[in-house]
Amino acid sequence: MTMNLQTGDGNEILRAISKPVPKVTKAIKHFALDMVKTMEAENGVGLAAPQVGRNIRLIICKLNPGERNEVIIPMVNPELLEISDECEEGEEGCLSLPGVWGKVTRPKQILLRYQNLKGKDTTLELSDFNARIVQHEIDHLNGILFTDDAVGVEQRSPEEVAHI
Numbered sequence: 001m002t003m004n005l006q007t008g009d010g011n012e013i014l015r016a017i018s019k020p021v022p023k024v025t026k027a028i029k030h031f032a033l034d035m036v037k038t039m040e041a042e043n044g045v046g047l048a049a050p051q052v053g054r055n056i057r058l059i060i061c062k063l064n065p066g067e068r069n070e071v072i073i074p075m076v077n078p079e080l081l082e083i084s085d086e087c088e089e090g091e092e093g094c095l096s097l098p099g100v101w102g103k104v105t106r107p108k109q110i111l112l113r114y115q116n117l118k119g120k121d122t123t124l125e126l127s128d129f130n131a132r133i134v135q136h137e138i139d140h141l142n143g144i145l146f147t148d149d150a151v152g153v154e155q156r157s158p159e160e161v162a163h164i
């Protein structure tokens with residue numbers, strides 16, 4: 001089942017701080033798989049639970065999008081353990097702000113910890129666009145939209161924007 005997207009800069013659900021997931025239950029797994037379907041249906045490369053109406057710390061990330069090693073990873077309670085001093089500017093869009101485009105400067109590399117859908121702690125080192133996707137999604141869990149920190153924000157046709 002796909003779900004409706006929460007949209008808009010002032011949306012209260014998008015602006016709330018999301019709560020940790022205490023346990024990876026069957027219901028959480030089902031919800032995460034519905035999020036994957038929704039992200040795919042909307043051609044996104046990432047989706048956070050608040051974007052489909054629930055303020056819990058759960059994100060879906062499509063890493064290496066468009067490449068042969070593309071992989072979709074649901075991440076429960078994701079947290080950044082380390083971020084690089086080196087930063088990089090890159091273009092972003094967001095499924096919750098359709099057609100809006102801007103450039104955001106973010107750390108180039110991250111060390112990340114999350115629980116997978118079996119409840120197992122996992123750490124992952126990511127860089128470049130993969131690191132950007134994860135940071136954008138974690139921002140959603142903290143009520144932050146990319147336009148809060150973006151420069152050169154403008155409206156484009158939604159097809160032109162990579163929606164995170």
Ligand code: NI
Nearest residue numbers: 094095096164
């Ligand atoms: Ni987004």
